Amino acid sequence: MGELVTDKHVKYILSVEKRKDDFESVVMEHLRMNGAYWGLTALDLMGKLDVVDVNEVVSWVMSCQHDSGGFGGNVGHDPHILYTLSAVQVLALFDKMDLIDADKVTNYIVGLQNEDGSFSGDMWGEVDTRFSYIAICCLSIIHRLDKINVEKAVKYIISCKNMDGGFGCTPGGESHAGQIFCCVGALALTGSLDLVNKDLLGWWLCERQVKSGGLNGRPEKLPDVCYSWWVLSSLIMIDRVHWISREKLIKFILDCQDKEKGGISDRPDDAVDVFHTYFGVAGLSLLEYPGLKPIDPAYALPVDVVNRIFFKK
Amino acid sequence: MASGSSEVEEEEQERVMLRDRPEWADVTPVPQDDGPCPVVPINYTEEFAEVMDYFRAVYLADERSPRALSLTAEAIHFNAGNYTVWHFRRLLLESLKVDLHKELEFIERIAAKNSKNYQIWHHRRRVAEKLGPDARNAELQFTKKVLSVDAKHYHAWSHRQWALQALGGWEDELDYCSELLEQDIFNNSAWNQRYFVITRSPFLGGLKAMRESEVLYTIQAIEAYPENESSWKYLRGLYKGETTSWVNDPQVSSICLKILSSKSNYLFALSTLLDLICHGYQPNQDFRDAIEALKIPDLDIQDLDIASMICSILEKIDPIRVNYWIWRKSRLPHVAQ
Ligand SMILES: [Zn+2]
Numbered sequence: 001m002g003e004l005v006t007d008k009h010v011k012y013i014l015s016v017e018k019r020k021d022d023f024e025s026v027v028m029e030h031l032r033m034n035g036a037y038w039g040l041t042a043l044d045l046m047g048k049l050d051v052v053d054v055n056e057v058v059s060w061v062m063s064c065q066h067d068s069g070g071f072g073g074n075v076g077h078d079p080h081i082l083y084t085l086s087a088v089q090v091l092a093l094f095d096k097m098d099l100i101d102a103d104k105v106t107n108y109i110v111g112l113q114n115e116d117g118s119f120s121g122d123m124w125g126e127v128d129t130r131f132s133y134i135a136i137c138c139l140s141i142i143h144r145l146d147k148i149n150v151e152k153a154v155k156y157i158i159s160c161k162n163m164d165g166g167f168g169c170t171p172g173g174e175s176h177a178g179q180i181f182c183c184v185g186a187l188a189l190t191g192s193l194d195l196v197n198k199d200l201l202g203w204w205l206c207e208r209q210v211k212s213g214g215l216n217g218r219p220e221k222l223p224d225v226c227y228s229w230w231v232l233s234s235l236i237m238i239d240r241v242h243w244i245s246r247e248k249l250i251k252f253i254l255d256c257q258d259k260e261k262g263g264i265s266d267r268p269d270d271a272v273d274v275f276h277t278y279f280g281v282a283g284l285s286l287l288e289y290p291g292l293k294p295i296d297p298a299y300a301l302p303v304d305v306v307n308r309i310f311f312k313k
Numbered sequence: 314m315a316s317g318s319s320e321v322e323e324e325e326q327e328r329v330m331l332r333d334r335p336e337w338a339d340v341t342p343v344p345q346d347d348g349p350c351p352v353v354p355i356n357y358t359e360e361f362a363e364v365m366d367y368f369r370a371v372y373l374a375d376e377r378s379p380r381a382l383s384l385t386a387e388a389i390h391f392n393a394g395n396y397t398v399w400h401f402r403r404l405l406l407e408s409l410k411v412d413l414h415k416e417l418e419f420i421e422r423i424a425a426k427n428s429k430n431y432q433i434w435h436h437r438r439r440v441a442e443k444l445g446p447d448a449r450n451a452e453l454q455f456t457k458k459v460l461s462v463d464a465k466h467y468h469a470w471s472h473r474q475w476a477l478q479a480l481g482g483w484e485d486e487l488d489y490c491s492e493l494l495e496q497d498i499f500n501n502s503a504w505n506q507r508y509f510v511i512t513r514s515p516f517l518g519g520l521k522a523m524r525e526s527e528v529l530y531t532i533q534a535i536e537a538y539p540e541n542e543s544s545w546k547y548l549r550g551l552y553k554g555e556t557t558s559w560v561n562d563p564q565v566s567s568i569c570l571k572i573l574s575s576k577s578n579y580l581f582a583l584s585t586l587l588d589l590i591c592h593g594y595q596p597n598q599d600f601r602d603a604i605e606a607l608k609i610p611d612l613d614i615q616d617l618d619i620a621s622m623i624c625s626i627l628e629k630i631d632p633i634r635v636n637y638w639i640w641r642k643s644r645l646p647h648v649a650q
Contacts, residue, residue: 031394036595074345075345076369077344077395077396077397078396078397078400080396122396124396124400124403124435124439125435125439126431126435160509161509162505163546163549163550163553164546166507166549168471169467169471170471170474170475172474172505172512172513173470173471173474173505174467174469174470174501174502174505174506175505202637203637204533206634206637207542207634209633209634211633213633218465218501218502219499219501219542219543220465220499220500220501220542220543221465242636243634243636243640244633244636245632245633245634245636247634291557
């Protein structure tokens, strides 16, 4: 198992940023904003955010903003709520919140709330509890949560709760750890966790740990490092994280490292990518792995960044 | 009206760069603007970059033409995850009055390679929505096809639930669930769909009306594979909001006893029995005998009350969640031995 090879992961993340012509970079092009958030947050958790040029990143992020207030996944791309949250999170990482025109971003997000309280991802209407979380998290970071109908938003999320205690993407949708993170996160940020049956949901979540120590996202599925984030953060938010085996999960994540070239994969011996590298590091941070900054389970930002946002400290 | 799909298929063999095609000679491609100081200078593969340059040109000019439609097909072929391309394609479908059934076929071909992509499913829904009940069979067939390859495909299930609610077609859905569960009784998605059907189908009368037959079905499933998390959860779900009927239904306690007596794969039987006891169920001596007969090595439970016995066994046989079971033990109601 060994240890977290921090220096190698830092190198790997920086190398991805510079890579030019492989397939991953083509696919990543339109969601570069998410990639930036994953890579930069992982760097910050490892205490290495200072290796990037702040002004370069920040000016690129700002150039992705549209008049509507939303951010695109890259320069010249249409805005989407997915990229808007990542952009706001990246600016928060660099303590550049003052660059955000909060009213503009707020208008954009407010416009995406539907009559039933749900949120669409963009002006074209795809509805999903993921977008409820993103809207609520984003508005909370810019101190504008009061500008949406929180009561209805919460009601919609609760309508996606299943009999097993979990949540799906729409009412009746199968419980899925990724959706559960979004729903529990949104409920945590709106102070509505009393609406969750914590023992029932906690049991479902801790059943996700399989023999190898890894977590899966649904019954009978394979474990995957990204669920270390989704399942763990949910368990922490509902105060039940001690129900799973910390040691075994740490071992599973460490086994997914590429110890030579850096980066973390979904499962041992698979190819690494930035997405799983971020989720692996963030998962270890939630598990209080030594040498990593603590991450906030609801905001998905380092705790010191969250404190800076809310307590100016 | 062509849907632009034929180009995509031929493209694999002998793709001609757009700049060498006469029909595009009048368009000046618009290169990607990477912003003032690009953090990540990305060089896309040349062909994809060119398609996107031409796409930006037609998109900015809002050119509603057949060639623009073909171009979106090419762009989607390279990268099916771009929201803008899909959106512009919908505008084109409308302006050019394209036969939307053809579009469904196009989506099916694209989905064959990219079925985990959110945009494809969203696009599919928008197109089916336009077609209305006309699209019902196509949507049920399409999702069935995707599910025949990956029976737990989250997008496909989500789309299917939407189609049932928006377009109808509930009549055969319970049979479809049974069919999938017959193939794989551990398929949690199919169990979820089953629950969706019995609670929401306008033809079945709701959970209460379905309970009796569903309990029988589920108990058979549990007997066949007692290690199946999904069937046990489903059984509990059948009594949603009616804990008392669940505690008092002899079918529930009997299946627990039956599995315990078999002495194998009894984890969920034990945990269900524990839940029953915590909700007031009073097990008789048969349960105690069955539990004592399990004979867990290095575990002395003779003197404990039955609920504590259960917790002690679960701590032993489910060590990864030992803290959960210790917690359960710590908050047991005080029951007589
Ligand atoms: Zn993953």
